[in-house]
Amino acid sequence: MQIYNNAGDNFLELSLKEKCPDINISKKKEGYQLEYKKRNMKFILILDEYQDIVKQSKLHIFNRIFKKTNLNILDCTGGFARDACIISSLGNKVTLIEANPIVSLLLRDAIYKVQSSKIKRIFDNISIKFGNCIDFIRNTNKNYDYVYFDFMFNINKSALPNKRDQFLRKITDNDIQTNRNIVKETIERMNCKVIIKEHIKSNDYEDLNIINTYKEKVVKYNLIGNG
Numbered sequence: 001m002q003i004y005n006n007a008g009d010n011f012l013e014l015s016l017k018e019k020c021p022d023i024n025i026s027k028k029k030e031g032y033q034l035e036y037k038k039r040n041m042k043f044i045l046i047l048d049e050y051q052d053i054v055k056q057s058k059l060h061i062f063n064r065i066f067k068k069t070n071l072n073i074l075d076c077t078g079g080f081a082r083d084a085c086i087i088s089s090l091g092n093k094v095t096l097i098e099a100n101p102i103v104s105l106l107l108r109d110a111i112y113k114v115q116s117s118k119i120k121r122i123f124d125n126i127s128i129k130f131g132n133c134i135d136f137i138r139n140t141n142k143n144y145d146y147v148y149f150d151f152m153f154n155i156n157k158s159a160l161p162n163k164r165d166q167f168l169r170k171i172t173d174n175d176i177q178t179n180r181n182i183v184k185e186t187i188e189r190m191n192c193k194v195i196i197k198e199h200i201k202s203n204d205y206e207d208l209n210i211i212n213t214y215k216e217k218v219v220k221y222n223l224i225g226n227g
Ligand SMILES: C[S@@+](CC[C@H](N)C(=O)[O-])C[C@H]1O[C@@H](n2cnc3c(N)ncnc32)[C@H](O)[C@@H]1O
Pocket: 076, 077, 078, 079, 080, 081, 082, 083, 084, 097, 098, 099, 100, 103, 131, 132, 133, 134, 150, 151, 152, 153, 168, 172, 173, 182
């Protein structure tokens, strides 16, 4: 018997063929599997695996940056929602925006397949939107406590990133000038603090009003004051 794919499967297959012909996608019971044959690499986004990260979230630098809980955070670069998951697990509400349709579909499918009740509760406090964050920012009336950006890093002096980040890097687009314009317009439009994560060695936002920088080994978080 032939099994027909649904529209989402067809869309993923065609979009990947166009964007990254060297990545194959197939459906497994755990979720969509991406395969990059050249590097012998396979990846399925399984959000239950974030349990280990969430256990450590009190130690995460976000806990030092936010200081309070019950905050409304706008995550403008959602990706595979690792950061959103940590922020939500610290007791905040997150609105996550993702512009890449492949990433957005994989994320929605992975949320649907979550088994752990703890991870389910964390994702109940994350509202997922598809689109360019700047369109959302131009049209929202909602006030946020922080707007968060984690664009793909431009410099890659670190060891090869994990599989999740390697696939994200291949699938998504990144342009520093576009990112800088988005951040600047966001600061003008939104009356709240902005956090920008970047590689520890890059200084792409040094002309902005950075009021604090929280450093880890490989990344840093710039806190931009507003108003
Ligand atoms: C480095 S990843 C973010 C990883 C994410 N913080 C996580 O924890 O999984 C950057 C993501 O931002 C998305 N992105 C880039 N520009 C965007 C924009 N203008 N609006 C919405 N999403 C954007 C990319 O498609 C990519 O998925």
